[in-house]
Amino acid sequence: MDYLHRTWAEIDLDSIRHNFRELKKRLSGSCLTMAVVKADAYGHGDGFVSRTLQAEGADWFGVSNINEAISLRRQEVKKPILILGFTPPELAGELNRLNVSQTVYSPDYANALSEAAQRQGVRVDCHIKVDTGMSRIGFYAQRSQAAQAAEEIAQTCSLPGLSCTGIFTHFACADEYNPDSAAYTRGQFQAFLDTLKLLETRGIHFALRHCCNSAGALAYPEMHLDMVRLGVVLYGLNPSAECAGMAALRPAMSLYTTVTMVKELEEGVAVSYGRRYAAGEGGRTIASIAVGYADGYRRSFTNRGRVLIHGQFAQVTGAVCMDQMMVDVTGISQIQTGDRVTLLGADGENRITLDDFAAVNGTINYEECCLIGRRVPRVYIEGGRESAVVDYVVAPL
Incomplete structure (x- = not known):
């Protein structure tokens, strides 16, 4: 394929198909699926991922903002799209033109969007967001506030220029299965049902009611x-360690880079900025590799991360630089310039996962894949072969 073998991510579309099917078979025949592809499909590339899932039968797509919705429409995604976050009300006409649904989450926002839609002579399809326990955006229906939320939602549903066809909430801790968290999730669900019941007594019904994220769908x-x-x-x-094993999932992303130089360091010789590492007794063999924090391999991996070369682990040595870093390859034979380095994925019998990344950095696997930079080409794999490449820098979409 025509891409530069410096640093690249491989995205296995067959794994994405498999994962979708694994979740789909857990649903009743009438339950629809929304594929959430915000943040460039969690760093996997929104176009190829969305078209793959559209062909697999995903019913809806979820994005964060109107820019992401535009990206999907430009890349031949025809299915309904819901913007889960904020869109400036003055873009009501653009929402209508794109045939995209907008989340409405407060009386003020609903009124502003309604006024803009009327001025522009359009109707905007909306899903109502209900806050049952995230304390983020949403009509506030926590604790004793369900009646007030229902009143505000009823008023929103009567606003000109808006078609309120869906309603949803979002679980805060569905990926935690301790008794307290499970009770909290059930409480959120009940608050959502209570709000729906109050709306139904007013004759207000919605075509789509949804609350389960990935963890909720599993558990x-x-x-x-x-x-x-x-x-x-x-x-x-x-979604969490507690969810592991609940579905036979296959990681779709691998991340690779290249050895650019190998050198022998004498004992005590320092490596990288700040001299945070020095070669130990007897010296060390150090390889420079062509990846850095600007690619999404974080500086917090300094002296803590590890990579795979020739199927063996090599420790990150010294500070991760913007575009390069060094690893200790002492004891790994026949290292040469141009050798492939596995940052994420399998090499031989060993594997590095996004959960490993997250453990080093004190975060979650979601964040790690979203941080893989746009100067890293995405190489798409189907049937074990390269099928396409997206290089955001050389050929932006």
């Missing part, structure tokens, strides 16, 4: 309702 089948929102599981990642 709470009784809460699937009309649609589930599948995010991190599509990419072969468990």
